[in-house]
Amino acid sequence: MFADLKYLKQHPFQLVSMIAIALIPLIYSAVFIGSMWNPYNETGSLTVDIVNKDDGAKINGEHINIGNKLEDKLKKNDKFNWQFHKDSKAAKQNIDKGKSFAYIEIPANTSKKASTLLDEQPEKANITVKTNPGYNYIGANIGGQSATGIQQKLSDEIRSTYTKEVFSNMKKLIAGNEQTIQALDDMNNAEQQLIDGNQQVQAGLEQLKPLNPNAVGQIAQGNTQVTDGLASLQENNEKLNNNLKANMQQSSDTHFEEKNAEYVADPINMKQQDVTEVENYGQSFAPYIIAVSLFVGAITFSAVYPVGKNMLTRNSVVQSFISKFLLFLIQSIVTSAILTLFLVFVFQIEIDDIVRFTFLIVLWGLASMFLVTTLTTLLGNVGKFLALMLLILQLGSSEGTFPIETSNGFFQFLNPILPMTYVIKGIRESIFGFTGAIPYHDAVIYLIILIVVSLIVLFFSWMMKYKFPKTQTLD
Template identity: 35%
Template structure:
């Protein structure tokens, strides 16, 4: 209660100040009221001026009507624009189709031009062929005329021939038929008939045995005797000093072999004298050839060469099969080797039917003997030079 009394007293103290403030506010409001009246008057004057410039109701109605018409026209323009766009698209598609059609037309025009050129060329060819056909038709017509004339001539000739055919008897007809069916009669004659396979294989195995016999002979004898080299004898004498003993052994080989073949095996010899003589020539040729190879190449290397030569001769001599059936290499060396001529000559003298092949073989083998002895004589002359190594060899085979 005391506190409320105090607050009321404080408020009473402040009332004068509050009254003074309210007076100031009233003065300010009066001042502002006068100023607001002036401003309001100005605003009113402006509003009156603006109101005088506003359109009338009739003008507003007319403007509204025009706006409605404008809105309708804008919608029509929009619809026309859509139709125009659609038409432009259709026009573009049509233009593309027109371009494609133009290209197709151009290609077709080019094809048409090419076909026209071909047609023109074909027309020319057709014209030329027509001319040839006309020429050929004329030739056919002429030929047909000639054929007709020839047919008539043939008919006339056949008629005349039929009347001219002789009337043969049965025996004459048989004789004519035999002559027509067998115009030629073949007669075979064996010039050199062999009685068996022995006559065919003996000309091969006899030279083979003689060649091996010559090889064995030179294993026993020296091709160039050292004693003969130590003497002042000539090369020929030195060569013959080695050849003649070997040939004597060869003669014994021939005698024994031919006796066994003829009397023991029963081989028929068409010419005994010719077989013996030619076989001795073969022995002489083989001995002389092997003597030369031993003298030129030496005892060891010479025997190797002789064995190689034997192998070549077995395949190329034509003793078992015709040389024409062998490989080309053996056909080439066939005429160069001595056994080929030995086989050929023995076939002549054993089976008979002697011809020029025998004399060719004799000439070849005789020449081989002379040439081989000459080469050995030359080599013997070169071997007269002695050295300590030759007098006392390290190894002798």
């Protein structure tokens, strides 16, 4: 019953091999998760070349250089390793040789084109962006994001400059209107004084009219016309004054301060709320690597240990099966335990439900072990090949990295069929504390069925080996 365990005791080198194999999932996970633990927080070492050729331009009488303003802002930004150039030769060589991840050129006419914003035919400023995806595709994508950020900053700078200028002019206009209203009030007072004076003159002329009726009458008539003209002018001035005051009253609650200009230039605050909390890229990538590493460990075990060899000196199907079962069980549990302890205490991955997490890892370790060893026991080297092919298919169909919707139809078809899909989603749920489209209990049920079926096939494969002894040499 313990023949395989006794075999390991009698062969120390084989025992050392089993211990080394138990460490393979740990090593696999440590290398992959560790190498991509938090790449998006390490972009400060990625070089992005900025070639600023902007000559500047006059905008509303003020010389402005948008390229220089952008450069000043980027110097305070540590998201990337910004390198600034006036000449494009060195920067182009850097992007061609893979020394930088993005080349961004701000043309000489950037500010000049920006100055046409309020012209009849405004011109857009153009920036040139180059990346080298052939050298490093992910790096080029990240470099491209820096270019998008620069485009946004340039747009913000142009928008902010013009908004502040327009608001400044509006303030001047309001101040001018207030002065006009005051001037019209003064004119109204002066006109009223003239009208009052003319009326006094008119009264005096009436007294003088008996002395020289014709001359005085003509003067009095002219004076009356002047008085009427002044009254008409006063009336028109009052209308204009009232209209200006009404417009000023309507705009009294409208403010054109610098803070208002800043708000118009950037009016939206986006508040992003995540359903789950992910500390870093490594934590989000861990479920995929964990699932793959345990399957790789099972394949390695089957490749190194003679799983199809009968270690008993006498023929007994049940005892042979139990002997193999105990070895596979111990090897799998030890492997899963080592991996779990490493993830929790060395990598210190935050896990929402450690019990469910550990249980699913152990269950997947058992399912991988029994599935691979069953294939190997039943089909020998062909079984090992099939296990390897199964791993490869699951790498593409388990939705470990990109959403399955981005894969082709073949992998989308395999996605709900193969076990690693359920395992990855179950581990994600236990780490991040949510219930997905494939619930945790679905993964548990799938793996239990897989384990039971594998054990049944394993038992019958040993029955075949006793019935056909030559099959014991297949592996």
